[in-house]
Amino acid sequence: MSIASRARGALTLGxxxxxxxxxxxxxxxxxxxxxxxxxxxxxxxxxxxxAVAANHLGESAYATTLNTEFNSVTPENEMKWDATxxxxxxxxxxxxxxxxxxxxxxxxxxxxxxxxxHSQLPGWVGGLAAADLRTAMNNHITQVMTHxxxxxxxxxxxxEAFQDGGSGxxxxxxxxxxxxxxxxxxxxxxxxxxxxxxxxxxxxxNTDGVNAKSNAVYNLVKDFKARGVPIDCVGFQSxxxxxxxxxxxxxxxxxxxxxxxxxVQITELDIEGSGSAQATxxxxxxxxxxxxxxxTGITVWGVTDKYSWRAGGTPLLFDGNYxxxxxxxxVLTALGGTSPGGGGSAACTVTYAKAEExxxxxxxxxxxxxxxxxxxxxxTTVTVTSPQKISTTWNGTPTWDSSGNVMTMKPNGNGSxxxxxxxxFGFTVxxxxxxxxxxxxxxxxx
Ligand code: G3I
Numbered sequence: 001m002s003i004a005s006r007a008r009g010a011l012t013l014g015x016x017x018x019x020x021x022x023x024x025x026x027x028x029x030x031x032x033x034x035x036x037x038x039x040x041x042x043x044x045x046x047x048x049x050x051a052v053a054a055n056h057l058g059e060s061a062y063a064t065t066l067n068t069e070f071n072s073v074t075p076e077n078e079m080k081w082d083a084t085x086x087x088x089x090x091x092x093x094x095x096x097x098x099x100x101x102x103x104x105x106x107x108x109x110x111x112x113x114x115x116x117x118h119s120q121l122p123g124w125v126g127g128l129a130a131a132d133l134r135t136a137m138n139n140h141i142t143q144v145m146t147h148x149x150x151x152x153x154x155x156x157x158x159x160e161a162f163q164d165g166g167s168g169x170x171x172x173x174x175x176x177x178x179x180x181x182x183x184x185x186x187x188x189x190x191x192x193x194x195x196x197x198x199x200x201x202x203x204x205x206n207t208d209g210v211n212a213k214s215n216a217v218y219n220l221v222k223d224f225k226a227r228g229v230p231i232d233c234v235g236f237q238s239x240x241x242x243x244x245x246x247x248x249x250x251x252x253x254x255x256x257x258x259x260x261x262x263x264v265q266i267t268e269l270d271i272e273g274s275g276s277a278q279a280t281x282x283x284x285x286x287x288x289x290x291x292x293x294x295x296t297g298i299t300v301w302g303v304t305d306k307y308s309w310r311a312g313g314t315p316l317l318f319d320g321n322y323x324x325x326x327x328x329x330x331v332l333t334a335l336g337g338t339s340p341g342g343g344g345s346a347a348c349t350v351t352y353a354k355a356e357e358x359x360x361x362x363x364x365x366x367x368x369x370x371x372x373x374x375x376x377x378x379x380t381t382v383t384v385t386s387p388q389k390i391s392t393t394w395n396g397t398p399t400w401d402s403s404g405n406v407m408t409m410k411p412n413g414n415g416s417x418x419x420x421x422x423x424x425f426g427f428t429v430x431x432x433x434x435x436x437x438x439x440x441x442x443x444x445x446x
Contacts, residue, residue: 033338037317037328038071038108040337044290047072047109047153047297048335051268054078054095056307057102061322066303072109072153074267074299075099076309079113080120084144088124088136091143100151111267111299112148114156114203115141116187118173130178137175137183138190145194154233154265156203157191158184164206168216184220185229192230203235203267209247210256221260235267238285239301241313242273246281251288258294268301271327272313274351275369276420279330282317283372286334323440324349326369326420333372347371348378348417348445352438361391361431364438366409367424370417370445377415381441382407387432396425 034040041048049072056062066073077083078096085091103110116137128136145155161184163171170176175183184202191200202221207214217234224231234257240246247253254264266289271281289295302308306320317328326349329339339347348370355363368378383406384390390398396409409425417423429438 033336035332035337035339037069037332037335037337040332040335041298042071043337044335046289046295048331049073049109049111049297049299050303051076051113051299051301052099052102052303053307054098056303057098062303062307063102065318065322067106070108070303072111072297072299073099073103074111074113076113076302077120079144079148080117081115081125081140082120082122085140086122089139091147093147096148100148104151109153110148110151111265112145112152112155112198113267114159115144115191116157116175116183117159118171118175119160121174126174128174128178133174133178134183134186137179137187141187141190142194145191145198149195150197152195152198154199154201154235155191155195156235156267157200158187159203160205161202162204162207162213162216164213166212168212168219185224188224188230199232199263200230201233201235201265201267202231203237205237205239205268206244208236208238208240208253209249210253214253218257218260221257221262225261231262233263233265233296235265237268237301238266238270239268239310239315240271240281241310241315246271246284250285251291254288254292254295258292263294263296264289264292265296266298269298270301270308270310270313270315272310272315274314275326275367275422278315279326279369279420282327283330283334286331290334319351321352321437321439323351324442325351326371326422329369329371330420339371346373346375346445348375348380348443350380350440350443352382352440354437355426361428362435363426363428365424365426366440367422368417368443369422370419372419374418375416375445377411378417378443378445379408379410380443382409382427383439383441384429385434385436385438388434388436388438389430389432391428391430393425393427395423398427 034043037048050070052073053076075096100110163169188200207217257264271278289298302316304318305314305316308316319325329347329349348368351367353365355365397412398407398409
């Protein structure tokens with residue numbers, strides 16, 4: 001090969017490399033943003049999970065929402081001691097296995113929750129003297145972790161071992177009271193020996209900002225790291241409401257734990273409230289996790305408000321009818337995703353609430369909330385169950401399908417909403433003997 005043709009070859013190669021680079025850049029620039037929580041989180045190298053109850057998996061809207069949106073699950077109650085070893089030495093895994101196989105067959109990860117906890121603890125455990133209790137604790141960890149070996153990415157080995165308030169002291173429990181401070185270390189050492197591949201977490205609540213309780217956990221982790229006691233992660237439950245909002249130092253607190261050399265995970269996130277205040281809280285939590293490189297994933301404590309442990313506080317991302325809430329849009333946007341149907345960044349969410357009720361009819365109110373960008377108009381649908389009929393509407397422009405059961409609602413006049421702002425429309429449903437709540441379709445914005 002001549003020098004000239006070698007030079008040409010090199011030039012061609014160089015050009016191809018430039019084009020390839022340009023092509024990749026162009027492709028990623030025009031690629032559709034992820035449109036589900038799990039896919040958007042995966043693009044950021046995180047998982048996005050939900051606590052799941054085995055007895056709801058047969059409900060199709062529940063399973064569809066879970067399967068579509070989430071890529072990690074935590075059994076809400078099914079792996080706890082009272083569920084897995086209610087009688088000493090007799091282990092039952094039916095409900096937890098159901099969740100694990102549901103997840104595994106769909107490529108979802110599983111968090112294990114929880115091995116050693118003072119709550120949901122069968123009575124027999126509290127009746128044991130120290131030596132026997134130690135044997136029982138180690139056997140419980142060994143049996144349950146062996147059963148799930150290779151299937152769990154992270155285990156909450158010990159849950160909620162510290163008191164609330166300013167003392168930073170340990171919480172009284174059979175483990176603490178009979179085995180002393182060393183029970184946590186012993187539990188972690190046993191756990192490591194059983195499944196060396198699982199990440200071992202300490203998990204607690206009211207530790208989300210810098211305070212006496214989180215300082216006590218911080219000191220525990222620091223001591224474990226210094227002495228080589230196995231620990232890989234700290235779970236921040238993150239149950240928030242107006243009395244206990246997302247702390248201003250949430251990110252800083254996650255970061256100080258990460259700086260000790262452990263991963264951090266948001267393990268039981270829920271935020272009571274509604275509309276833009278709730279959406280802002282969720283967005284702040286997600287942004288904090290993304291800003292901490294060792295924050296490896298987020299789990300919300302349930303799929304739908306309907307089955308939340310705090311259902312009255314409507315703390316989750318999907319309402320009782322599985323409609324996406326403003327909080328959902330806020331999370332998806334913070335993760336860098338885009339709502340399906342929301343062209344560009346225009347997006348909205350709808351929520352339903354029953355208002356006045358009489359013997360033959362009730363009023364419904366739908367709140368429409370813009371996502372993280374301003375919108376110029378919106379559309380949603382309300383479906384009632386035959387023989388119900390909608391007799392009146394206000395603050396919207398309705399059209400109807402041929403059955404008369406599906407109402408498409410658009411704004412009455414100007415439909416623009418600022419980012420995160422809400423409007424509402426209302427209607428009266430004649431029950432004709434059926435009181436089923438109306439179902440909302442998705443919200444489309446432009
Ligand atoms: O399944 C029984 C049902 O058969 C019975 O009829 C009914 C009557 O009370 O109880 C049902 O069990 C309930 C169970 O949830 C399943 O719904 C228990 O009473 C109830 O105590 C249990 O509550 C769970 C709670 O932990 C117990 O401490 C919640 O679902 C669960 O969300 C909650 O989760 C905890 C985390 O594990 C740890 N961090 C805090 C978080 C919230 O409390």
